[in-house]
Amino acid sequence: MTTARLHSSATSQSSTKNGANGVRQRRSLEARHKLIEATIACLDKFGYADTSIARIQDQASVSRGALTHHFPSKEELVIATIDSLLETLLRPSLPSKKLSQTDIVADLRWLARNMTGTARGRALSEVLMATRTDKKLSARVNRRLTDWNTKLDEAVVGFYASPTGDDDDVRQIWMIARTFMRGLILQQPFTPDPAQIEQAINRFGALIAPYLETRKREGVTDA
Amino acid sequence: MTTARLHSSATSQSSTKNGANGVRQRRSLEARHKLIEATIACLDKFGYADTSIARIQDQASVSRGALTHHFPSKEELVIATIDSLLETLLRPSLPSKKLSQTDIVADLRWLARNMTGTARGRALSEVLMATRTDKKLSARVNRRLTDWNTKLDEAVVGFYASPTGDDDDVRQIWMIARTFMRGLILQQPFTPDPAQIEQAINRFGALIAPYLETRKREGVTDA
DNA sequence: CCTTACAGAACGATTGTTCTGCTTGTAAAG
DNA sequence: CTTTACAAGCAGAACAATCGTTCTGTAAGG
Known part of the structure; x- marks a missing residue:
């Protein structure tokens, strides 16, 4: 007689009106956290193709029942993982x-x-x-990614300014920088020498440095 | 026009003693070519994770027996596909x-x-x-990738020169350019607007243009 | 005549999901 | 402060589907 156990989306938690930390809720959050961390570790170690549920539950030392309880499908787990990644990489x-x-x-x-x-x-x-080929996944995270990108742009504009005074140029330069950094992962098989990679990073920095200035730092109260 | 020359790579060198094209050999090469093209199409459409042998043989309209005959394992097919990709992308x-x-x-x-x-x-x-996580695959293609990269570097040096006269700088600039281009694939989910991507490409070109000059074109006989 | 080219079934292993059963925290009822 | 009822947390079996590989059988080019 189990009702639809749609265990609310990733963002919910919210808890009830209860502010006190129940043992129940705390363990649940712990388990979720452990599973997300395990997913990240598996993605890094095995790649997306070979990241299976079995491997994740093994990495997390969690039973399969617990995993499917917290994340009823693999997609839910992946999305929660993406949320976690975006948050920690932005903070x-x-x-x-x-x-x-x-x-x-x-x-x-x-x-x-x-x-x-x-x-x-x-x-x-x-x-x-x-996400390039998984349309179902893409549809569910596209918004988050673009929002994240925008938020990052705004943060960068808070730190840097363009000599021309055009903030859009700062955004563009840093978008180029992020694109270059992402490309490093795909370039690595071609250029196995870490020193060469580092030199390229330094050189790239020299290329864009003339177009960035330190912004006069006023009250930058982080919300 | 598109008689792709696919060398049989690591496995048997496929008997070059015979100059005449037998019906047998021709069909074999055709089948291999068709399977490699199907693999490329599947990688593009479904991504590496969801590119299965069943999908490939379906895309190629080839029986499973034929596929396993030409490529006894999936790894062999992937490697042959990489060879084909590198060749056509370099030419x-x-x-x-x-x-x-x-x-x-x-x-x-x-x-x-x-x-x-x-x-x-x-x-x-x-x-x-x-290849980042698949060590077995990585071990078999690493050499090819670095060689390909070197060959591309040399080709580029044949076309461009640095104002400083340092060819290594040309290589580095183009390595950065290639890295940036590869990053575009990963940046796309963040930046869905094609116009913004194009602007970034143009801007990146403007960033590196001062460091590249057209080389005086002498006899550039392509080997 | 024999090797190559191919067709397709069969294989065990693994995929993600669903389901059943047991434990336990928690809040309402007494 | 108990008692009680119920849903959440969790363990693990069962599931059909699909994975890649191996095998047997057949047709045909050399």
Whole structure:
């Protein structure tokens, strides 16, 4: 007599009116978190093609029943994982503890490391490639991705300005930078020497540096 | 016109003693070609994850027995497909009927179209992403990819020169350009507007144009 | 006559999903 | 503060479908 156990979408949680942390809810969130982290690890290790539910539940040390309880389908799990990836990959650049704002090349190196040098960055690349052909998945995450991109643009405009004063140019330059960084993952098989990759990053930084200026930092209260 | 010459690669070198085209050999090459084309089409349409043997043989309108006869394993088929992709993606840039050599931005647009706007370019991106985690596949194609990259570098140096006279700089600039182009595939979900993509390509061309000059064209006999 | 080219069934392994049963937190009822 | 009822959390079997590979059989070019 189980009703439709549509375990509410990824964003819900929201809890009930209860503010206290119930044992029940806490464990649930823990399990979800563990499963998402396992999915990221599998995407990084095995790639999207070979990331199966069996592997994920093995990586997470969670029973299959628990997995299917929290994520009734693989698609739900992937989407929740994408949400997690977007959030954690956006957060560090918003408070800008990491961005030096003065050395653009250093910022680019940080960007490169974030996108290709971490499990989360590589995992995102895997799902991005998958969305190209998986229309069902694409339909459900397209909005999130474009929103994320816009938010990132606005954050960058808060840090950098164009000598011409055109903010759109800053957005375009950084969009080019992000595109270049993403391309590194696909270029790596051609250029196995890490030093050559690093040199290319530095050179790219030199190419775009003349078109970026540090913005006069006023009250940048992060919301 | 499209008599694609596909060398049988790692496996048997397929007896070159016979100069005459037997009916037998011709049909075999035709079947191989058809299967490779079908694989490319499937990689483009379904992505690497969902490109199964069943789908390939369906796309090629070939029996499963025929497929397994020509390619005893999926890996063999994928490798033969990669060989075909590398060859056809290199050829047009070698004789340089397409490269204008004067308008760098136009050349970049052609490069972008070649890498992200064609089924072959997208199919290559799919397998490139797969090689990141598939170590068995990676081990078998790494050499081919680096060699291909080197060959492309040399071809580019034949067309362009650096104002500084340093050929290595030309190689680096074009390596950056190729990386950027590859990144477009992964950036597309974030930036669905084609016009914005095109503008970014043009802008990128403007960024690197100052560092490239047309090389005085002497006898460029393509080997 | 024999090897190659092909057709197609059969194979075990693995895919993602569905279902049944058991435990347990939690909140309402007493 | 109990008692009780019920849904959430979870374990694991069962499921049909599909995966890639192997095998047997047949037709035909050399």
